[in-house]
Amino acid sequence: MDGNRTNEAGKCPVMHGANTTQAASVTGWWPNALNLDILHQHDSKTNPLRDVDYAKAVQTLDFDALRADVTALMTDSQDWWPADWGHYGGLMIRMAWHAAGSYRLADGRGGGGTGNQRFAPLNSWPDNANLDKARRLLWPIKKKYGNRLSWADLILYAGHIAYQSMGLKTYGFSFGRADIWAPEKDVYWGSETEWLAPSENRYGDLDDASTLENPLAAVHMGLIYVNPEGVNGQPDPARTAAHVRETFARMAMDDEETAALTAGGHTVGKAHGNGDATLLGAAPEGADMAEQGLGWINHTTRAVGRDTVTSGIEGAWTTNPVKWDGGYFDLLFGYEWELTKSPAGANQWRPIDIKPEHMPVDVEDPTRRVMPMMTDADMAMKVDPAYRAICERFAADHAYFSETFARAWFKLTHRDMGPRTRYVGPEVPSEDLIWQDPVPAGPVGYDVDALKSAIAASGLSLTDMVATAWDSARTYRGSDMRGGANGARIRLAPQKDWAGNEPARLARVLAVLEPLAAKAGASLADTIVLAGNVGVEMAARAAGHAVSVPFAPGRGDASEAATDAASFDVLEPLADGFRNWLKKDYAVSAEELLLDRAQLMGLTAPEMTCLIGGMRAMGANHGGSAHGVFTDRPGALTTDFFVTLTDMAYKWVPKGMNLYDLVDRATGAVRHTATRVDLVFGSNSVLRAYAEVYAQDDNAGRFVTDFVAAWTKVMNADRFDLA
Numbered sequence: 001m002d003g004n005r006t007n008e009a010g011k012c013p014v015m016h017g018a019n020t021t022q023a024a025s026v027t028g029w030w031p032n033a034l035n036l037d038i039l040h041q042h043d044s045k046t047n048p049l050r051d052v053d054y055a056k057a058v059q060t061l062d063f064d065a066l067r068a069d070v071t072a073l074m075t076d077s078q079d080w081w082p083a084d085w086g087h088y089g090g091l092m093i094r095m096a097w098h099a100a101g102s103y104r105l106a107d108g109r110g111g112g113g114t115g116n117q118r119f120a121p122l123n124s125w126p127d128n129a130n131l132d133k134a135r136r137l138l139w140p141i142k143k144k145y146g147n148r149l150s151w152a153d154l155i156l157y158a159g160h161i162a163y164q165s166m167g168l169k170t171y172g173f174s175f176g177r178a179d180i181w182a183p184e185k186d187v188y189w190g191s192e193t194e195w196l197a198p199s200e201n202r203y204g205d206l207d208d209a210s211t212l213e214n215p216l217a218a219v220h221m222g223l224i225y226v227n228p229e230g231v232n233g234q235p236d237p238a239r240t241a242a243h244v245r246e247t248f249a250r251m252a253m254d255d256e257e258t259a260a261l262t263a264g265g266h267t268v269g270k271a272h273g274n275g276d277a278t279l280l281g282a283a284p285e286g287a288d289m290a291e292q293g294l295g296w297i298n299h300t301t302r303a304v305g306r307d308t309v310t311s312g313i314e315g316a317w318t319t320n321p322v323k324w325d326g327g328y329f330d331l332l333f334g335y336e337w338e339l340t341k342s343p344a345g346a347n348q349w350r351p352i353d354i355k356p357e358h359m360p361v362d363v364e365d366p367t368r369r370v371m372p373m374m375t376d377a378d379m380a381m382k383v384d385p386a387y388r389a390i391c392e393r394f395a396a397d398h399a400y401f402s403e404t405f406a407r408a409w410f411k412l413t414h415r416d417m418g419p420r421t422r423y424v425g426p427e428v429p430s431e432d433l434i435w436q437d438p439v440p441a442g443p444v445g446y447d448v449d450a451l452k453s454a455i456a457a458s459g460l461s462l463t464d465m466v467a468t469a470w471d472s473a474r475t476y477r478g479s480d481m482r483g484g485a486n487g488a489r490i491r492l493a494p495q496k497d498w499a500g501n502e503p504a505r506l507a508r509v510l511a512v513l514e515p516l517a518a519k520a521g522a523s524l525a526d527t528i529v530l531a532g533n534v535g536v537e538m539a540a541r542a543a544g545h546a547v548s549v550p551f552a553p554g555r556g557d558a559s560e561a562a563t564d565a566a567s568f569d570v571l572e573p574l575a576d577g578f579r580n581w582l583k584k585d586y587a588v589s590a591e592e593l594l595l596d597r598a599q600l601m602g603l604t605a606p607e608m609t610c611l612i613g614g615m616r617a618m619g620a621n622h623g624g625s626a627h628g629v630f631t632d633r634p635g636a637l638t639t640d641f642f643v644t645l646t647d648m649a650y651k652w653v654p655k656g657m658n659l660y661d662l663v664d665r666a667t668g669a670v671r672h673t674a675t676r677v678d679l680v681f682g683s684n685s686v687l688r689a690y691a692e693v694y695a696q697d698d699n700a701g702r703f704v705t706d707f708v709a710a711w712t713k714v715m716n717a718d719r720f721d722l723a
Contacts, residue, residue, distance in 0.1 A: 034684045037185045038595050039605040046181045052147050054178040061148040063426050070161040081133045082305050084363040087322040089162035090269020095134040096159020100413045101224045105252045106215030108480030109187045111416035115152035115179040124283035126195050126222040129296045129310045132284050152177035156413045167324035171410040174423035186599050192221040199232050209246035217250035228375035229347040240376045241384035257408040259390040264405035266317040267328045273314035273344035275307050305364045312346035315373035316360045329395035349374040418481020421720050434564050439487040442523035442556035451520040455531045458512050462535040462635050466620045468509045469532020471501045475571045476717040477600035483571050484718025487558035488525035493565050500573045525555035529715050539618045542636035545704045550712050577677040578615050581622030591680040607710040609690040613641040614707040628678035639703050642695035645682045
């Protein structure tokens with residue numbers, strides 16, 4: 001959990017390679033242009049292994065051999081980057097922790113599930129200093145196991161094995177994380193333009209930790225959690241405690257989990273600040289070519305072993321830093337502590353009158369004893385009443401502490417993996433945990449055709465069926481595999497009361513579908529999706545196209561007891577461009593909110609375009625709004641949205657902040673109304689190119705086929721059993 005302060009290499013003022021600079025990009029020249037990169041990342045062309053199904057490949061892994069290799073690595077100290085006390089456990093745990101710890105609950109982004117630590121900006125974050133060395137140490141293992149082992153899995157597995165090798169009985173581990181192959185463009189890490197900028201940049205009121213800008217969790221640009229020296233680098237454990245609590249809550253951790261993770265993370269390993277941080281070279285992304293992707297290199301003095309500089313804080317937290325024990329609490333509560341400075345000048349705490357036998361030995365010379373330390377966040381565990389009570393219980397019951405930490409560590413490293421059905425490997429726990437959003441298996445042997453007929457004859461409108469299915473499925477977010485139609489949680493709190501779900505209409509529709517599901521022996525989750533499919537088929541027929549929307553039964557209905565209502569609050573849509581709805585006007589434009597929603601749902605730009613046109617044609621807007629319904633035959637799955645949008649017989653006249661009139665150029669008559677989400681498909685050059693495809697006279701059939709495929713993708717997004 002080291003933070004870090006480094007100097008970046010100087011930058012030449014001449015603009016070399018102009019085609020690669022931000023200034024020469026489309027958004028560099030035209031800052032207000034809508035940037036579609038957030039959706040283009042779903043394009044598989046950047047993946048050199050797109051023909052490899054990792055979910056299947058990892059199941060062929062020799063797990064026993066891998067365990068032996070990673071365990072052996074822990075004590076195979078390398079001269080180029082020697083292990084502290086001859087054990088890489090602390091380094092590997094920090095690497096795994098910082099990979100998983102970037103997860104935040106608000107949008108499910110970050111986390112260790114994609115191997116994103118290999119790429120900028122995370123590979124060069126100040127808080128991730130020297131983790132590039134940990135990944136290089138792991139390279140021979142990655143090289144050996146190849147396509148059967150992702151970096152994402154290996155990074156977290158190394159931390160898992162590190163704890164085991166130091167004596168912790170871990171809770172479990174799952175493989176199954178697939179790597180990404182380019183820097184993520186969908187994660188907002190903050191608006192700051194410099195590392196470790198003052199915290200005021202992301203708080204409304206620095207004295208009120210809850211005012212931290214959403215969806216952020218870290219207190220500074222470039223940190224994973226809080227500043228180890230205190231708020232804005234000013235030691236004050238009581239104040240730091242409030243920021244620790246808020247930051248960990250935004251990663252879905254309660255007070256007990258937070259205290260366990262803090263204590264357990266600092267039970268092993270050490271921080272590094274025994275030197276001059278200004279001598280460190282640039283971070284990996286800015287380092288010289290000769291460094292070959294390594295960063296923070298010190299070519300001036302000895303910079304390894306006891307002389308390593310990472311965070312600037314120096315020392316271990318415990319007497320035995322390579323052993324899982326209760327030593328953290330022994331020192332924290334066994335001594336009074338005073339402020340001091342590390343050799344690198346960082347604020348830290350040291351024990352007063354410590355007994356020599358309680359001091360850890362030097363990382364290179366076991367005959368030397370050195371001073372332990374605590375960070376401001378550690379002192380917060382002692383000063384804050386709630387944290388102190390928890391830590392005192394841990395200190396008195398080591399078995400309880402170990403179990404609590406093991407569970408919290410498992411949650412930290414698996415929170416973004418989604419349901420347990422995605423888990424792979426011999427150490428997968430059998431227990432269903434509420435944060436995994438468990439859903440029971442649903443029935444599959446019922447008569448689907450009979451249920452479809454009953455739905456069609458139910459009296460529900462096409463809009464009722466399509467909108468309800470969409471609202472149920474749109475909660476899915478690929479960032480952490482949560483939400484979606486499986487489980488039918490749309491019928492439970494809090495989803496049934498969300499404004500975006502039109503509670504009154506939803507209750508009326510569910511009152512019709514629930515008895516139909518019960519009579520057919522189907523789950524309500526299946527029935528909701530099947531009703532949406534019926535609506536789409538009706539709309540296609542109305543447009544002259546006979547199609548059958550693919551349907552895979554087997555969804556289950558989640559129970560109220562297995563639904564963590566509080567953690568589902570963050571899934572509430574505040575905008576849904578697909579149904580042309582905003583909960584209120586936001587500083588962020590409606591079209592940018594649409595891109596964010598589409599990216600979380602795993603959609604490409606063409607799929608988003610197709611779905612928008614189809615939803616408008618079917619009249620599926622929130623509240624029955626006519627905005628963007630550019631057709632005289634709503635309910636038919638036509639290309640009228642695209643035809644009208646690209647027709648130069650009309651012009652668009654602003655009517656309000658997010659409202660426009662479509663005016664006939666010849667007569668001046670208003671033909672339709674639209675929002676920014678509608679017009680962006682004509683104004684943005686890329687989206688207009690997609691819209692023109694569907695506006696062509698020869699592509700009406702293609703549009704229906706493409707819409708059905710995109711619709712099915714959304715409905716099945718959380719059906720991991722179908723992969």
